[in-house]
Structures are given as C-alpha cells and as structure tokens.
Amino acid sequence: MNNKLLVVGTMAYDSIESPFGKTGKILGGCATYIGLAASQFKTSCTLVSVVGDDFKKSYMDLLKSKGIDLSGVELISGEKTFFWKGKYHNDLNSRTTLDTQLNVLTKFKPKVPDNFKNASIVLLGNLDPNLQGDVLSQMNNPKLVIMDTMNFWIDSYRDKLDEVISKVDVFSLNDEEARQITRTHSLVESAQKLHAMGPSYVIIKKGEHGALLFNGEKIFCAPALPLEEVFDPTGAGDSFIGGFAGYLSQCGRITFEEMKTATIMGSALASFTVQKFGTESLENITPERFNQRIQAFKSLTKFEIELT
Ligand code: AMP
Secondary structure (H helix, E strand, O other): OOOEEEEEOOOEEEEEEEOOEEOOOEEEOHHHHHHHHHOOOOOEEEEEEEEEOOOOHHHHHHHHHOOOEEEEEEEEOOOOOEEEEEEEOOOOOOEEEEEEEOHHHHHOOOOOOHHHOOOOEEEEOOOOHHHHHHHHHOOOOOOEEEEEOOHHHHHHOHHHHHHHHOOOOEEEEEHHHHHHHHOOOOHHHHHHHHHHOOOOEEEEEOHHHOEEEEEOOEEEEEOOOOOOOOOOOOOHHHHHHHHHHHHHHHHOOOOHHHHHHHHHHHHHHHHHHOOOOOOHHHHOOOHHHHHHHHHHHHHHHOOOOOOO
C-alpha cells in the first residue's frame, strides 16, 4: 500500500450565517476541508477539483503550503467558482442551504493526474455522483474507496448515487442523510441497509453527538468533544472524513481497529473546524494542539468498571 490519497470534491466560495455572525465570501468546498484535514498526517494528498478565474491565488498558495498537490485542479477561464450559501439554526445541528451556484461544476471533466492513478486510497468527496463515478473509473485498483454525499445529490441523482455507493468500501454520511436514503429511523437498521447496498464500512455522523462506525456486526461509537464555543459547523463532515482518510493513508493498514483510531482522528479535526468560521481553525493547528486534543478524546471516553 502506498501513502497516496486521491481526493475529488469542490473548491468553493462559501457564505455562512450562524447565530454568531455572518461571513462574506470565504474559502470553502469539501475538497478544501478534506485536504487541510488530511495534511495533518504523513500522506501524499492530491485534489482533483475545478475553480473559476475568480478563485484567489492566495487560496491555492495556502493549500500548496500544506503540502497538498494541486496538479489535478482545473481552472476554467471566464467562469465562476462553485458558490454555496448556508444558514445554521440556533441548535447549530441543522442548516438550510440558501443558495447553490454550480458555476464551473457544470463544465467539470475530472482528470486524475497520471502519477496518482495508483493511489491506494480514493476519497470521493461530496459531489455530483456522475463525477465521483468518473474519477473512480480512472483509478487502477485502489485498496480503499471512501465516499461522502449530501442531501442535494440524494434528492436529484438517486440512481447514479446508488451505482457509486455499490462500488465503495466506506460510506460516510450524516444521520439525516442515512434516514433519507434508507427510509429507516433506526440508525442501526439504516446502517444494515447501507451495507446491503455495497459498502462494508458505514460511518454515520451525528453532529455534536459524535459518529458511529459500522462493519457488519461490529459497531464503534466516537464522541464529539463537548466544546464551549461552536461558531460554524461548515466543513465538519469534510474535516472528519479528511482526517479519517489521512490517518489511514499514513498508517497503511486497513482494519476495523485502525478505522476506530481514524474515526477519533476525524472527530478531533472536525472539533477544530467548528471553533472558527470557515477554514481558519484548521489552517492553524499545531502538532502540540492536535496531540492535546487527541488526549482530550482519550480521557473523555476512558473509564473502568469492575464487574462483580
Ligand atoms: P459539510 O459542512 O461538511 O457538509 O461541508 C460544507 C462544504 O460543502 C461547504 O464548504 C460547501 O462549499 C460544500 N458544498 C455545499 N453544497 C455542496 C454540494 N451540493 N456539492 C458539493 N459541495 C458542496
């Protein structure tokens, strides 16, 4: 297994409203969050994405400075970058999409760089399932394929989505999306139905209530860190899966036990993301702060019970 991680997803301008304030157009997109989270690990990560000529050069420089390869990012002149606007409600666990402007995405023909066609791990970020499938078909026999999605694609691209789901090993989605796809309230039952669609691993994210990892009969439950301040949950799911994939790419072993650790790594990265608007917090993690946070997760869940 090599340490190459191929990511396809959006690079975007986001505009966010939460009970704590609003932003203008800031850096966003699932590939951006995934890349920044994965770059915390020793992995060789490339993004396959698309931007318009309005995308700031300083954003590209930022990603490059984190060691992320951008040779698969296409720039389409005369077109605008993907734009998403969302508003979080008071509980911060639910949000409304106010605007989605696909812009360059409608012209995007993803091209996997030749030197990444043999990547051991492929992460199909939240994107049009036709594009996810296109990228997968360009790869040479990856060891692990991970996929994320969101309600926007579940609503209107269901057939193609199901086809891609049938080809992946790990499917990551939030509780609402799992219920929407499987029309099942119980998340345990929902995970079983998702397994039956193809993926042997299913991760159901529950926002501030943590995440569940399913592998057949085996279940692992990761907490979310109780934080004093949450400003903006945008990108939490992407940071989670970016950290998950980055860790597995670094460790080079694909087992349930390693996936448990990867789930905690992902949860730790998501906990940073929500503490500031946009990517700011993720951009500024130091190894010391990251280690402290992992330690906090350990002590949060460690307990001993003597059974009599
Ligand atoms: P998350 O909060 O983890 O679901 O991810 C939010 C990010 O996803 C934002 O930065 C958006 O730019 C991006 N995004 C929003 N809608 C879509 C969509 N329909 N397809 C792909 N990416 C999207």
